Amino acid sequence: MAQKVKADLRGSAAGAVELAGPSKPSDRASIRRSNLGLVLRLLRDSGPRSRTRIAADTGLPKPTITNLVVELAALGLVREGREERSGAVGRPGLTVEIDGRGFCGIGVEVSVDYLSAVALTLRGDELYRHRVALDVGASGQESVLDEIAALVRAALVAADAAGARCVGLTVATPGVVDFAAGTTAYAPNIGWRHVPVLAGLRERLGPDAPPFALENDAKLGAIAEYLVVQDQDIHDMIYVTGEVGVGGGIISGGQLLRGAAGYSGEIGHMPLDPGGHPCVCGRRGCWETMVGMAALLRAVADPEDPVHDPSLDLETRLADVAARAARGDTRTLAALEKLADDLALGVALLADVLNPRAVVLGGYFAHLGAYLIDRVRAGVSRRVMAPDAGGCEVLLSTLGFTAPSRGGAYLALDRVYQDPSAIAGGR
Amino acid sequence: MAQKVKADLRGSAAGAVELAGPSKPSDRASIRRSNLGLVLRLLRDSGPRSRTRIAADTGLPKPTITNLVVELAALGLVREGREERSGAVGRPGLTVEIDGRGFCGIGVEVSVDYLSAVALTLRGDELYRHRVALDVGASGQESVLDEIAALVRAALVAADAAGARCVGLTVATPGVVDFAAGTTAYAPNIGWRHVPVLAGLRERLGPDAPPFALENDAKLGAIAEYLVVQDQDIHDMIYVTGEVGVGGGIISGGQLLRGAAGYSGEIGHMPLDPGGHPCVCGRRGCWETMVGMAALLRAVADPEDPVHDPSLDLETRLADVAARAARGDTRTLAALEKLADDLALGVALLADVLNPRAVVLGGYFAHLGAYLIDRVRAGVSRRVMAPDAGGCEVLLSTLGFTAPSRGGAYLALDRVYQDPSAIAGGR
Numbered sequence: 001m002a003q004k005v006k007a008d009l010r011g012s013a014a015g016a017v018e019l020a021g022p023s024k025p026s027d028r029a030s031i032r033r034s035n036l037g038l039v040l041r042l043l044r045d046s047g048p049r050s051r052t053r054i055a056a057d058t059g060l061p062k063p064t065i066t067n068l069v070v071e072l073a074a075l076g077l078v079r080e081g082r083e084e085r086s087g088a089v090g091r092p093g094l095t096v097e098i099d100g101r102g103f104c105g106i107g108v109e110v111s112v113d114y115l116s117a118v119a120l121t122l123r124g125d126e127l128y129r130h131r132v133a134l135d136v137g138a139s140g141q142e143s144v145l146d147e148i149a150a151l152v153r154a155a156l157v158a159a160d161a162a163g164a165r166c167v168g169l170t171v172a173t174p175g176v177v178d179f180a181a182g183t184t185a186y187a188p189n190i191g192w193r194h195v196p197v198l199a200g201l202r203e204r205l206g207p208d209a210p211p212f213a214l215e216n217d218a219k220l221g222a223i224a225e226y227l228v229v230q231d232q233d234i235h236d237m238i239y240v241t242g243e244v245g246v247g248g249g250i251i252s253g254g255q256l257l258r259g260a261a262g263y264s265g266e267i268g269h270m271p272l273d274p275g276g277h278p279c280v281c282g283r284r285g286c287w288e289t290m291v292g293m294a295a296l297l298r299a300v301a302d303p304e305d306p307v308h309d310p311s312l313d314l315e316t317r318l319a320d321v322a323a324r325a326a327r328g329d330t331r332t333l334a335a336l337e338k339l340a341d342d343l344a345l346g347v348a349l350l351a352d353v354l355n356p357r358a359v360v361l362g363g364y365f366a367h368l369g370a371y372l373i374d375r376v377r378a379g380v381s382r383r384v385m386a387p388d389a390g391g392c393e394v395l396l397s398t399l400g401f402t403a404p405s406r407g408g409a410y411l412a413l414d415r416v417y418q419d420p421s422a423i424a425g426g427r
Numbered sequence: 428m429a430q431k432v433k434a435d436l437r438g439s440a441a442g443a444v445e446l447a448g449p450s451k452p453s454d455r456a457s458i459r460r461s462n463l464g465l466v467l468r469l470l471r472d473s474g475p476r477s478r479t480r481i482a483a484d485t486g487l488p489k490p491t492i493t494n495l496v497v498e499l500a501a502l503g504l505v506r507e508g509r510e511e512r513s514g515a516v517g518r519p520g521l522t523v524e525i526d527g528r529g530f531c532g533i534g535v536e537v538s539v540d541y542l543s544a545v546a547l548t549l550r551g552d553e554l555y556r557h558r559v560a561l562d563v564g565a566s567g568q569e570s571v572l573d574e575i576a577a578l579v580r581a582a583l584v585a586a587d588a589a590g591a592r593c594v595g596l597t598v599a600t601p602g603v604v605d606f607a608a609g610t611t612a613y614a615p616n617i618g619w620r621h622v623p624v625l626a627g628l629r630e631r632l633g634p635d636a637p638p639f640a641l642e643n644d645a646k647l648g649a650i651a652e653y654l655v656v657q658d659q660d661i662h663d664m665i666y667v668t669g670e671v672g673v674g675g676g677i678i679s680g681g682q683l684l685r686g687a688a689g690y691s692g693e694i695g696h697m698p699l700d701p702g703g704h705p706c707v708c709g710r711r712g713c714w715e716t717m718v719g720m721a722a723l724l725r726a727v728a729d730p731e732d733p734v735h736d737p738s739l740d741l742e743t744r745l746a747d748v749a750a751r752a753a754r755g756d757t758r759t760l761a762a763l764e765k766l767a768d769d770l771a772l773g774v775a776l777l778a779d780v781l782n783p784r785a786v787v788l789g790g791y792f793a794h795l796g797a798y799l800i801d802r803v804r805a806g807v808s809r810r811v812m813a814p815d816a817g818g819c820e821v822l823l824s825t826l827g828f829t830a831p832s833r834g835g836a837y838l839a840l841d842r843v844y845q846d847p848s849a850i851a852g853g854r
Binding site: 257265267313354 | 602662680682692697701708772776782783784814818819
């Protein structure tokens with residue numbers, strides 16, 4: 001119902017924008033390219049299907065579909081298979097499905113206390129995953145770039161061993177990212193200001209490296225989480241990263257909402273407690289000072305406690321916190337209750353402003369989710385102005401700390417989905 | 428540049444949604460309807476132009492355009508005129524432009540202390556405008572519906588006198604509006620909860636009334652403001668209503684962002700001052716308690732001062748406040764400085780979350796804008812995380828208190844722009 005209302009209103013104030021860039025392919029070659037992408041995206045989003053079904057779903061003639069499928073198969077992007085049937089009557093038909101084992105995308109995340117990488121095939125299968133603990137703020141920027149380059153090389157070796165060519169690479173950092181310039185403009189949690197990440201990597205990886213891009217971690221996390229929840233008919237969603245910093249990625253009507261200059265989602269610095277703790281940004285009481293991982297750890301344990309040690313693996317430290325909660329440690333439970341209340345405060349604000357169908361809590365929130373989720377949901381229901389929280393559900397990420405790097409890999413692969421013919425002649 | 432980056436990323440996570448509703452007209456009649464709308468919207472958004480130019484802009488063949496223009500002219504929606512030339516060489520060509528004097532849309536706004544109505548022709552010319560002071564919260568809901576119906580009848584009489592047929596009517600109320608049900612679900616500033624506005628009006632106006640809809644005031648205001656700023660290449664914008672309540676309308680990529688269930692834009696209740704004033708919603712320190720009109724008036728003058736009297740005309744009361752500021756009244760100036768700082772706090776939060784190209788301050792903010800704008804801009808620049816406030820400008824509305832009703836009229840007229848043939852057989 002909600003979707004319908006939205007669709008009805010879509011055109012209301014949109015004329016100029018619709019008309020500004022008329023998307024009429026100008027020649028046969030570009031029509032063909034655009035149709036190749038249409039078929040490939042249909043197979044990704046709606047699963048394997050027969051040529052007849054593809055023709056019906058796309059509105060293109062059957063002979064055109066046959067030609068397009070032949071071309072996609074020659075590129076190594078699709079293959080034929082038998083339809084999975086569950087209880088249907090009749091002979092199973094010959095279906096087309098995405099192959100794409102020969103291609104992968106790589107995502108690398110730079111976080112406050114780790115670097116991580118993942119390589120995914122076009123089908124989303126994981127070829128490689130690795131995380132290294134690193135105190136990014138304390139390391140020099142040049143040495144962090146060295147580490148990223150080493151991680152990328154390892155991922156490329158793994159992809160190569162699996163027979164997959166890397167079609168692209170996306171690096172995720174926290175903070176304000178200038179996508180067009182490939183620069184992290186301002187990331188106070190790691191002390192970066194105007195760091196030319198892409199230029200530094202280009203220098204290290206040389207001219208043969210796959211094409212790469214830089215994007216904000218929460219935006220990439222949102223892309224990865226959206227691919228998980230879209231099957232539940234969720235197309236308006238906010239992903240909240242829970243790391244040392246707190247960021248947001250907004251999906252609106254199935255699209256990443258980047259904002260006018262690509263700087264949307266800076267939710268960690270919402271001023272929710274004017275008299276509160278000092279923030280790395282120089283102000284007081286930002287939401288991040290209330291719900292960031294540092295705030296929780298501070299509340300849970302004294303400074304000398306090993307849960308504060310950034311050289312230890314993050315998930316081990318969080319498992320330690322969860323174990324304390326499980327055995328009923330009063331200080332830990334009180335800290336988690338306070339965290340849930342403060343989370344609800346900011347999530348309700350975002351739900352009031354954007355009315356998403358879901359807010360997905362990622363990163364460390366997901367790891368401690370069992371101790372948070374009920375109280376967060378109750379708090380959000382109580383606070384949101386619209387009835388029934390405006391239909392907004394609070395969900396826990398199933399991707400945890402891998403969401404930003406997975407999103408980076410998906411974004412790299414998206415190039416193929418937009419223009420499958422681009423991979424024909426190598427890079 | 429920003430637009431380009433956005434367009435590049437458009438497809439990234441959108442496949443499923445793009446494919447969910449393939450917009451392929453299924454027959455000749457629907458293709459024709461869709462093309463009629465395409466031409467009419469082009470003329471609205473890009474101005475008068477020749478048939479040749481329309482063919483080039485839409486990608487449709489010239490003979491098709493000629494037929495479409497004949498049909499639009501027969502419907503009374505377009506007419507032929509001479510092109511305006513400024514310094515161009517050669518004979519001025521015959522151009523097509525929107526006529527539409529014969530059709531109008533009506534918007535009615537229900538505010539805390541007034542009702543207002545406007546009637547606009549398809550070209551946006553104002554046929555009628557009227558505002559009546561009314562203490563809506565203190566009046567019974569039935570009597571408010573009576574007043575709205577009377578206002579609509581007066582607007583219809585004025586339209587009729589101008590020879591314009593009303594194609595639709597939109598009523599704006601504050602608060603959480605259930606668009607699909609035609610109900611104002613929760614509007615604490617006027618004390619409404621589950622008020623079936625459309626059913627009540629249908630009863631009063633009878634079966635011959637034009638089709639009508641109900642929408643949130645700030646969303647309609649945003650539509651009206653977007654039509655003003657889109658010429659400046661602004662397609663990501665937040666409109667902030669400044670009345671007794673504070674609401675928001677979000678335009679993202681040229682589209683009204685309604686959220687999953689249509690409840691987006693509840694910005695008045697962002698909890699920015701935990702220890703602050705009590706709010707009508709039952710909590711403390713909502714943004715509305717800091718920047719709503721009641722907060723300013725309370726700071727400016729004691730309770731017995733006539734600026735508080737809701738039976739006096741609103742603009743007269745605000746002119747009185749402005750006059751006090753102009754003659755240097757210390758209390759008034761201090762109140763306006765505080766208001767500007769508190770406005771900057773919330774506007775910066777919204778700019779961090781959504782990264783709009785502009786935030787437009789409407790309603791009473793616009794009336795007192797001269798005393799607010801510099802300080803708000805400075806505060807926003809200082810607070811937003813992205814460099815240069817992420818490119819976000821703070822603007823004053825030029826529509827003031829008429830934005831919601833104008834937006835209501837535009838939304839009603841949009842029906843014609845989406846499907847011009849719908850008006851052929853009466854309603």
